[in-house]
Amino acid sequence: MTDNAPRGEAADYYTNAPTGQPQYQQAGPGYEQKYPQQPPQYGQNYDAPNGQEQGQYGEKQDFNQTFKLDKPKLNDLWAGILLIAVFLGFAAVSGIVLQGYSATVGFNGGGIYGGGNDFGLDTNTIVLFCFVIGMAFVLSLIYLWLARLFTKQFIWITGILHIVFGFATAIYMLYRKYWSGGIVFLLFACFSLFCFITWIKRIPFSVLMLQTSMDVSRKYGHVYLVSLIGGIVATAFGGWYAITLAAVYVKYQPSSNNPACSTGAGGCGSGKVIGLIVFITFAMYWISEWLKNTIHTTISGVYGSWYFCSHNFPKNATRGAFRRAMTYSFGSISFGSLIVAIINMLRQACSIARQQSAGDGNIAATIAFCVLGCLISLLDWAVQFINRYAFSHIALYGKSYINAAKDTWKMIKDRGIDALVNECLIGPVLTMGATFVGYACAFLAYLYLVYTDPAYNRDGAFTPVVVAFSFLIGLQICNIFTTPLSSGIDTIFVGTAWDPEVLMRDHPDLYARMIAVYPHVQQAIHA
Numbered sequence: 001m002t003d004n005a006p007r008g009e010a011a012d013y014y015t016n017a018p019t020g021q022p023q024y025q026q027a028g029p030g031y032e033q034k035y036p037q038q039p040p041q042y043g044q045n046y047d048a049p050n051g052q053e054q055g056q057y058g059e060k061q062d063f064n065q066t067f068k069l070d071k072p073k074l075n076d077l078w079a080g081i082l083l084i085a086v087f088l089g090f091a092a093v094s095g096i097v098l099q100g101y102s103a104t105v106g107f108n109g110g111g112i113y114g115g116g117n118d119f120g121l122d123t124n125t126i127v128l129f130c131f132v133i134g135m136a137f138v139l140s141l142i143y144l145w146l147a148r149l150f151t152k153q154f155i156w157i158t159g160i161l162h163i164v165f166g167f168a169t170a171i172y173m174l175y176r177k178y179w180s181g182g183i184v185f186l187l188f189a190c191f192s193l194f195c196f197i198t199w200i201k202r203i204p205f206s207v208l209m210l211q212t213s214m215d216v217s218r219k220y221g222h223v224y225l226v227s228l229i230g231g232i233v234a235t236a237f238g239g240w241y242a243i244t245l246a247a248v249y250v251k252y253q254p255s256s257n258n259p260a261c262s263t264g265a266g267g268c269g270s271g272k273v274i275g276l277i278v279f280i281t282f283a284m285y286w287i288s289e290w291l292k293n294t295i296h297t298t299i300s301g302v303y304g305s306w307y308f309c310s311h312n313f314p315k316n317a318t319r320g321a322f323r324r325a326m327t328y329s330f331g332s333i334s335f336g337s338l339i340v341a342i343i344n345m346l347r348q349a350c351s352i353a354r355q356q357s358a359g360d361g362n363i364a365a366t367i368a369f370c371v372l373g374c375l376i377s378l379l380d381w382a383v384q385f386i387n388r389y390a391f392s393h394i395a396l397y398g399k400s401y402i403n404a405a406k407d408t409w410k411m412i413k414d415r416g417i418d419a420l421v422n423e424c425l426i427g428p429v430l431t432m433g434a435t436f437v438g439y440a441c442a443f444l445a446y447l448y449l450v451y452t453d454p455a456y457n458r459d460g461a462f463t464p465v466v467v468a469f470s471f472l473i474g475l476q477i478c479n480i481f482t483t484p485l486s487s488g489i490d491t492i493f494v495g496t497a498w499d500p501e502v503l504m505r506d507h508p509d510l511y512a513r514m515i516a517v518y519p520h521v522q523q524a525i526h527a
Contacts, residue, residue, distance in 0.1 A: 063320025
């Protein structure tokens with residue numbers, strides 16, 4: 001089969017309506033019945049002179065005109081209202097515990113040393129989290145800069161750094177006889193090494209898709225500005241969460257010499273500490289996931305505009321996509337983020353329980369929590385996989401979360417785009433990069449606790465908790481920074497699944513390069 005053959009095959013899938021817009025024909029028995037919705041109304045006229053696209057009167061359209069919603073409405077409104085309520089609850093809890101901390105700041109110390117607190121997290125821990133957040137911010141920026149500067153080497157650099165740092169962290173923790181943390185990091189490093197070796201043959205296709213995404217980001221929209229603003233907001237929220245976490249212990253950790261128990265609202269109690277930490281951690285997961293997915297949806301609008309309107313890019317694409325994400329799609333993004341937040345909350349609890357079991361020498365419980373953690377991770381991967389493409393679908397079509405997830409999954413399976421998705425490593429590579437930043441933050445937290453030796457952690461009881469939350473902060477901040485890198489690729493896959501003719505007609509160079517590194521693409525997009 002020659003490179004030109006797919007163009008003839010693709011012609012069987014489409015026909016030109018009187019308006020000149022491409023419309024779906026059947027790609028197989030019953031296909032049209034499965035997807036009654038029309039392609040995006042992107043204002044193209046393929047019969048225009050010289051093959052140039054133009055609006056109805058030749059003028060450039062904005063994003064809302066290009067991707068017009070038939071029946072605009074606030075989808076999944078209940079999820080959006082619930083997210084706002086959770087955020088307000090987080091703010092209220094933070095205000096209460098910070099009041100207790102401020103009232104006893106002298107007792108908890110003014111910096112790394114000098115505090116009298118020997119029962120729970122104090123100012124020493126707040127300083128630690130500030131270092132962790134600073135490291136996460138800097139490493140995430142460097143990681144994003146490396147992706148833009150060394151696109152071809154990016155995948156190799158990420159994989160090697162992730163593996164080397166994982167082994168280095170594990171070896172050092174084992175050397176320090178911190179067995180639980182060392183064994184966990186060693187297992188993850190071995191698994192990462194195995195995965196990376198098996199992925200080597202798929203690197204050329206992934207490099208091509210990443211280069212395409214980066215090229216578009218340099219020419220269209222405000223991709224890096226959105227990434228920077230999102231990263232700054234994520235870092236600020238991470239700092240707010242870290243200070244609130246430490247203040248919960250200061251305010252409610254039961255102890256005979258805790259002066260905060262008699263200030264402000266309520267008294268001390270272990271139940272309050274556990275309950276509030278669970279709530280604020282869940283809120284942190286949900287809000288940070290919402291932020292990440294809002295960035296993803298916004299960037300998807302930019303890349304969708306490029307895919308469908310490469311010769312007449314819409315005005316205000318970034319602003320229009322963001323406005324839609326914050327209005328009509330706010331509830332849908334909140335809904336999808338809620339599912340991931342619940343799963344991540346369970347995984348975080350499992351991780352802490354596993355480390356504490358290992359620290360207590362309970363091998364059976366440690367193994368059980370390891371198995372449970374793997375199962376939860378698989379569930380998280382499956383949901384994240386669907387969410388990535390569902391949110392790209394939402395950005396262009398404005399559907400509710402459930403409908404977008406169903407339609408996207410059916411399109412991907414019926415069109416064979418899952419073959420392309422499986423050949424692309426960008427998602428796993430970015431996960432490795434975020435995990436690397438998480439490793440660095442966890443390692444920094446461990447070293448900090450070892451060398452500052454705070455009074456509350458003389459027996460090492462708080463080490464698993466502090467290390468786990470430091471890893472979490474670094475992971476989430478880097479995930480938000482790097483979201484635009486994968487958003488473009490996800491949107492290209494969704495656009496290809498919906499309308500492969502656009503890929504072959506308007507992006508012939510990309511199509512030819514895809515065939516060169518992955519010949520099966522000719523069959524994959526028409527399966």
